[in-house]
Amino acid sequence: MLRVRDLNKVYKVGTFGTDKLHAVRDVSFDIAPGEVVSLIGESGSGKSTIGKLVLRLISTTSGTIDFEGEDIAGMSGRRLRKYYQRAQGVFQDPFSTYNPIFKVDRAFDTLRNNYFGSMSRTDWDEKVREAVRSVSLEPESVLGKYPHQLSGGQLQRLLIARALLLDIKLLVADEIISMLDASTRIDVLNLLGDLRAKGLGILFVTHDLSLGNYVSDKVVILYKGRVVESGITSKVFGQPLHPYTRNLLASVPQLDRKWDEVEAEEAARAVELDKHCFYHEHPETLEKSTGLIEVDNGHLVGCFAMSADDPCPMGATDDR
Numbered sequence: 001m002l003r004v005r006d007l008n009k010v011y012k013v014g015t016f017g018t019d020k021l022h023a024v025r026d027v028s029f030d031i032a033p034g035e036v037v038s039l040i041g042e043s044g045s046g047k048s049t050i051g052k053l054v055l056r057l058i059s060t061t062s063g064t065i066d067f068e069g070e071d072i073a074g075m076s077g078r079r080l081r082k083y084y085q086r087a088q089g090v091f092q093d094p095f096s097t098y099n100p101i102f103k104v105d106r107a108f109d110t111l112r113n114n115y116f117g118s119m120s121r122t123d124w125d126e127k128v129r130e131a132v133r134s135v136s137l138e139p140e141s142v143l144g145k146y147p148h149q150l151s152g153g154q155l156q157r158l159l160i161a162r163a164l165l166l167d168i169k170l171l172v173a174d175e176i177i178s179m180l181d182a183s184t185r186i187d188v189l190n191l192l193g194d195l196r197a198k199g200l201g202i203l204f205v206t207h208d209l210s211l212g213n214y215v216s217d218k219v220v221i222l223y224k225g226r227v228v229e230s231g232i233t234s235k236v237f238g239q240p241l242h243p244y245t246r247n248l249l250a251s252v253p254q255l256d257r258k259w260d261e262v263e264a265e266e267a268a269r270a271v272e273l274d275k276h277c278f279y280h281e282h283p284e285t286l287e288k289s290t291g292l293i294e295v296d297n298g299h300l301v302g303c304f305a306m307s308a309d310d311p312c313p314m315g316a317t318d319d320r
């Protein structure tokens with residue numbers, strides 16, 4: 001359904017826009033219907049930029065994004081409107097999405113004006129109520145209210161309901177639960193699970209490894225805009241190969257492991273990597289990547305071996 005290939009985004013920065021910031025580098029991944037793919041990485045790794053590129057909120061520098069076989073860069077007019085009927089985004093801070101001086105219903109009305117102009121008011125109101133119920137909210141408790149009268153979780157679910165009115169096939173969910181409390185988080189996560197079961201493809205953007213592990217079928221681990229590892233979640237998290245992924249996972253506290261043990265493992269890995277891995281020696285630059293190596297079916301690892309005949313000490317070669 002969604003096919004992203006060799007995506008690059010370079011921002012112009014600096015006072016006169018003369019400097020360049022390479023925010024996304026050669027990123028490729030696919031999302032099938034009913035599949036959740038998580039983009040995981042630390043702050044500044046390019047996750048949100050990729051989400052915005054997929055929603056065409058910003059333009060690509062190079063690379064392609066195909067949705068149902070059509071390059072979204074070439075869409076305009078009716079075709080672009082149709083794309084937005086099928087692909088929508090929900091972002092981190094639900095409060096900033098609503099205008100505080102209007103009731104939340106206004107977010108739905110703008111959609112009616114754009115896409116459902118010919119529908120009668122009665123039919124539209126019923127359609128909205130149905131969408132609100134589908135995200136486990138009571139229409140009477142939330143419609144007609146101002147944003148400050150509702151919780152973050154209710155506002156977030158209303159935004160998902162709004163997207164669902166369009167019968168979308170792809171949802172870009174960018175850190176959508178990071179501002180919610182624990183009990184509301186689980187409601188929104190369960191809702192995403194229900195939507196996935198109905199065939200919705202979800203691009204889930206998060207910096208939280210455990211969340212990525214919980215919700216996704218596949219993960220794409222990003223470091224400074226570049227994919228360092230990707231594949232089926234259980235494979236990437238069960239057998240992480242790239243030093244960055246391993247360090248990320250090692251940094252998540254585990255009840256059954258002592259910190260000394262984790263540190264000793266990391267030190268042993270550092271010895272293996274010394275003078276072999278460009279990433280290990282110079283993590284500040286990723287220019288020397290030799291691309292991604294497929295180590296297992298769909299499990300790709302970014303390789304930064306220092307020379308072509310230098311076997312990657314992290315196992316990112318065919319014979320390991």
Ligand SMILES: Nc1ncnc2c1ncn2[C@@H]1O[C@H](COP(=O)(O)OP(=O)(O)OP(=O)(O)O)[C@@H](O)[C@H]1O
Nearest residue numbers: 011013021023042043044045046047048049050207
């Ligand atoms: N409009 C912009 N102009 C210039 N640079 C930008 C712009 N938007 C993002 N960047 C830069 O691009 C890089 C990637 O940013 P992005 O927001 O995609 O990262 P992220 O992984 O989503 O981070 P976070 O988790 O903090 O939101 C960062 O260095 C950021 O400062």
